[in-house]
Amino acid sequence: MDTGTVKLKRGLAQMLKGGVIMDVTNAEQAVIAEEAGAVAVMALERVPADIRAAGGVARMADPGKIKEIMEAVTIPVMAKVRIGHFAEAQILESLGVDFIDESEVLTPADEENHIDKHKFKVPFVCGARSLGEALRRIGEGAAMIRTKGEAGSGNVVEAVRHMRKVMGGIKKIQGMPEEELMSEAKRLGAPYELVRETAKLGKLPVVNFAAGGIATPADASLMMQLGADGIFVGSGIFKAEDPPERAKAIVQATTHYDDPELLAEVSKGIGKAMRGLDVRSMKPEELLQTRGV
Amino acid sequence: MLIGVLGLQGDVAEHASALQKLHADVRIVKKASQVRGLRGLIIPGGESTTIGKLMVKYGLPEAIEEHKPAIYGTCAGTILLAKEIVGSEQFSLNLLDIAVERNAYGRQRESFEADISIPALGDKPFRGVFIRAPVIKRVGKNVEVLAEHEGRPVLVKQDKYLASTFHPELTGDIRIHEYFISMCQG
Numbered sequence A: 001m002d003t004g005t006v007k008l009k010r011g012l013a014q015m016l017k018g019g020v021i022m023d024v025t026n027a028e029q030a031v032i033a034e035e036a037g038a039v040a041v042m043a044l045e046r047v048p049a050d051i052r053a054a055g056g057v058a059r060m061a062d063p064g065k066i067k068e069i070m071e072a073v074t075i076p077v078m079a080k081v082r083i084g085h086f087a088e089a090q091i092l093e094s095l096g097v098d099f100i101d102e103s104e105v106l107t108p109a110d111e112e113n114h115i116d117k118h119k120f121k122v123p124f125v126c127g128a129r130s131l132g133e134a135l136r137r138i139g140e141g142a143a144m145i146r147t148k149g150e151a152g153s154g155n156v157v158e159a160v161r162h163m164r165k166v167m168g169g170i171k172k173i174q175g176m177p178e179e180e181l182m183s184e185a186k187r188l189g190a191p192y193e194l195v196r197e198t199a200k201l202g203k204l205p206v207v208n209f210a211a212g213g214i215a216t217p218a219d220a221s222l223m224m225q226l227g228a229d230g231i232f233v234g235s236g237i238f239k240a241e242d243p244p245e246r247a248k249a250i251v252q253a254t255t256h257y258d259d260p261e262l263l264a265e266v267s268k269g270i271g272k273a274m275r276g277l278d279v280r281s282m283k284p285e286e287l288l289q290t291r292g293v
Numbered sequence B: 001m002l003i004g005v006l007g008l009q010g011d012v013a014e015h016a017s018a019l020q021k022l023h024a025d026v027r028i029v030k031k032a033s034q035v036r037g038l039r040g041l042i043i044p045g046g047e048s049t050t051i052g053k054l055m056v057k058y059g060l061p062e063a064i065e066e067h068k069p070a071i072y073g074t075c076a077g078t079i080l081l082a083k084e085i086v087g088s089e090q091f092s093l094n095l096l097d098i099a100v101e102r103n104a105y106g107r108q109r110e111s112f113e114a115d116i117s118i119p120a121l122g123d124k125p126f127r128g129v130f131i132r133a134p135v136i137k138r139v140g141k142n143v144e145v146l147a148e149h150e151g152r153p154v155l156v157k158q159d160k161y162l163a164s165t166f167h168p169e170l171t172g173d174i175r176i177h178e179y180f181i182s183m184c185q186g
Helices: A006-015 A027-036 A048-054 A063-072 A086-095 A131-139 A157-174 A178-188 A192-201 A217-225 A243-255 A260-267 B012-021 B048-057 B060-067 B076-081 B175-185
Strands: A020-024 A040-043 A077-082 A099-103 A124-128 A144-147 A207-209 A231-233 B002-006 B025-029 B040-043 B070-074 B082-085 B096-101 B112-116 B126-130 B135-139 B144-149 B152-158 B161-164
Touching (some): A006 B126, A020 A027, A027 A040, A027 A063, A027 A243, A063 A077, A077 A086, A086 A099, A124 A131, A131 A192, A157 A178, A178 A192, A217 A243, A217 A260, A231 A243, B002 B012, B012 B025, B012 B175, B040 B175, B048 B060, B076 B161, B096 B152, B096 B161, B161 B175
Parallel strands (some): A020 A231, B002 B040
Antiparallel strands (some): B096 B135, B144 B152
């Protein structure tokens, strides 16, 4: 009997496809998310919009808080660690968290290296803005990728940019003759074997979700149509006017992303979306996406 | 032969690809109107609470009741077929006389792979991939147990309903899909 295999780690991500993973900060929000049809919840101390507003160092959540959320729901529970902070990851693994997000939303602990994720039995998800970044994270053992987008912005523009870049990168290597893949791997800064595998598959070897700025059912549909396997919604639900209704609408929009009539129906009367930020007016040091590349 | 894969959420593409290898015509089913004409339907792995809620919302239980396709459920699909879900009020189609307990092996770190013997499929063992798998706690007298792992049923059949608590669609081994297609022909 084998545990912690690559197949089991990537397999759990495959089971989440077509679903919505929601950020929650307590048991009550976790139950709302599960009731709305979330496939998993991300347990946090604060949603990204509040982390941004609070400033200071953002760290792994209180294990007591995470346990409380794990006990409140039957769906998988994810939690975030700082980039490179393998001790936080060891703590989350010991708690029995189902998935670890090595996340740029928290303040990085290591500006050079990510966690060696092969060492863990629990699967990891990591953010990426491009194909090279995605393949570096997979090389380190990530079992799932998500776009970074710009977390806590309520603005989908960066998630779109990152999804298009990953997809465009894949299309490019798919059309390349074999002998050009080594220099492309060098250019991408990505492991050659993974470049070859991705070119052959025509997609990443792991599931790829959209994250970072999704706030409406239409945003979810847009990201699914751009090729996302599923959706993370961070601040977009619990910073909106009517979280339960918005959560249900985004779940339906993710399943029926290609049905505009249904999208029109579910987008009606769900209250105001979170206000959101213009990413162009943000200073470079305010951007979370440039952490851990 | 037209076989559907319930496409509301989960590893839908993996099942569709296994069926295509067996030259079945595949329809991804998201709405009630798409159930008509199916000889069989696969309920994939995924989150049973999510899939159940979306099935109810789009009238799929009524369509399944009306057209009665053969059904194969994997993992979450097993939960959605079961007559009893231990300690839970969540939705189920109530078609297969088993009691299941969700996440009974534990959390993701307890997920495992193991070789399973399935006599009905020949001598070659089947690689069982169990991800946050449910445990079948009880089987009714009309339920045939096709495989066990450590004394617990993991592949069961009753009439035209088949269920596995593991994921053959993640292995590339298409023998269980082939077996299901033969059930759809019968």
